[in-house]
Amino acid sequence: MFELIETIFHDYTLRTVTFGSGLLGIISGALGTFAVLRRRSLLGDAISHAALPGVCLAFILTGMKSPLVLFIGAIIVGWTAAMIVSGIVRNSRIKEDSALGLVMSVFFGFGLVLLTYIQKFPNAQQAGLESFLFGQAATLLQRDLTVMAILGIPLLLITALLWKELKLFTFDPDFAAIQGFPVKKIEYLLTSMIVIGIVIGLQTVGVVLMSAMLIAPAAAARQWTNRLEIMTILAAFFGAVAGISGALISSVAEKLPTGPMIVLVISAITLFSLFFAPLRGLVWHRIRQIHNRRQLQLQAVLEDLYILSTQHKEADHAHPIEVLRSMSLGHGGVDRSLKELENRGLVYRKTVGVGVLKEVFVQGWSLTEKGNQEAHGKLGGDAR
């Protein structure tokens, strides 16, 4: 473990990759919160695919492969794609999912056209553009990191500064509009921020998997809290954990590409959250369900015994379990409930005779004084 940490600080490539993936995780996690809550998760997928021709165009027009140039190209084209999607949805009856799928695949197709066009360039300058497809964290350089920080950290600052606006817009855009907030501008801003956040990650995880970096941390964080502040911070934290550990795992193990590894880690975190997060998690949900059902069964048996006791003269008349079972048909769990009630001192068992001459002796159940009081308190006079 210590060895690994030491390597991170000494190994240039590993350090760059780890920092890059971590930074990316923080940014995409924080921004993803808004995308997921606004149900725009798939916009990320569309934008990341659509950014490919932007990368290619930037290279064709400038002949440069510097990260800033490529990023700007990707941002412009990704943003255009997002605008085209909303233009199509607003001006025709085509639904958002079709518009997203269409723009995404067409832009990506055009990106491939440009890639093959670039490959015919005489110099070998174009090498490495394909890494945008699947991402190659190992090719990250110090200057890439700088550009990521220059573009990414302002995103976090804007999120913090415009917190109130973004929060209101996310949960109740109509109310925000009535209150006089520039809703349209906030929407454009958020879309632009998501576009930039996505473009930052392209080089590390690639266009295909970038959307997962946006969705998964937020979906995981959502399970742990109902507060937006905590959710955003948690999502950024999960994103960072996934980015760093994914990068480390792929550097230790041989032949495990970074992008897919990061996605697997963040998906594992999400899966864990879905199952085990308190309150919302599936496991706790199930436990609560079982607990509630048992509680109801318990009440039913107690009430049945009370009703029986009101119908018999002697207060300590005991009733065989079969009677109780037939009374709580559909509830079930009579045995367990009786045992629990006995533990609480609300009922006691007693041998009773049944049959015409009371000649067969079986075990019966009756309410204790305390049980009687409790049931009476619950049911009151209604039972009669």
Next chain:
Amino acid sequence: MTQTQVEIQLIGIVVAAACALPGVFLVLRRMAFMSDAISHSMLLGLVIGFFVVEDLTSPFLIFAAAITGLVTVALVELLHRTRLVAEDASIGLVFPVLFSIGVLLISKYAGNVHLDTDAVLMGEIAFAPFSRFLVAGIDLGPRSLWIMIGIFLFNVVFILIFFKELKLSTFDSGLAAALGFSPVLLNYALMFSVSITTVGAFDTVGAILVVALMIAPPSAAYLLTDRLDRMLFISVLYGVAAAITGYWAAHFFDVSIAGSMASMTGVLFGLTFLFAPKRGLFSQWKRHRTQKWEFSARMLLVHLHQHEDSPSAMVECRIDHLQEHLSWEESFSQQTVRYAQKREFIRISDGILYLTQDGRTLARQVLVE
């Protein structure tokens, strides 16, 4: 044209036609992203299938990948049904995982096999004719052409047999369920059709471009018609047109054929979006414009009708008075007058507007309405 060129175009045409058919239902059911999810996650199915049979040409691979497609759909539904995650996020969570596992398996264990992720995503239709379909030593044409013809026919037969059921469950799933058709079963049947089409098409046009061929032509057709049968037909036509024009564009610029076909589906959609007769952007704009003038002209006619033959007509019916009375801008009132004059609702003499017979009738009609 050489034989190879003809064969490439034939493959493109059949792929496009096969994709367009299930695509229509995806677009109508708002499930367009399912094709994206399936096309990505079936990579895992291909890899697992390959590990089992160790043969890239085995039909078992297609089967395994198609099953993965269905598993994807089931997983998305399972996740969505927990109500912990919205539907769009469920889709976005499931397919990257399956795709990632596929990529990791390939790079870990299948690095030296011809199964690289680039090819899966991009495909290369130009190489498709080199793999021949031989029966008893007789060359019957490219293998992928026959596979895609089979899948196309499967889709056609599926849609023909279940046309009524598909139509009903697409437009009114509640009624379909009430009448006893199982929407779930039908949905999975449709998803099977999507899966098998995607798998069949992947090695020619690649996973992501399948999405273009499935979504863009039906979306364009959706802007042109309100009838399901026509929409299916138009979608196939669009797909075929994109395949042929895409091929020649790629030939001319010497670029990726599959990418070029996908771009052409976008171009064709864009043209339709702009110029479709009723729903196009252009005709929408034109309609809005004429509606504006029609409305203001009607206002003018009603105004003239009110003051017609009254003592104040000489004042009220002057052009320059309109600005005051209706608070119109000068240019606006002049344009309105011109519009009404051109349609012979009014005539002008000495700067005073008079209603024609047509104009009077229309004004009365408006007042009755």
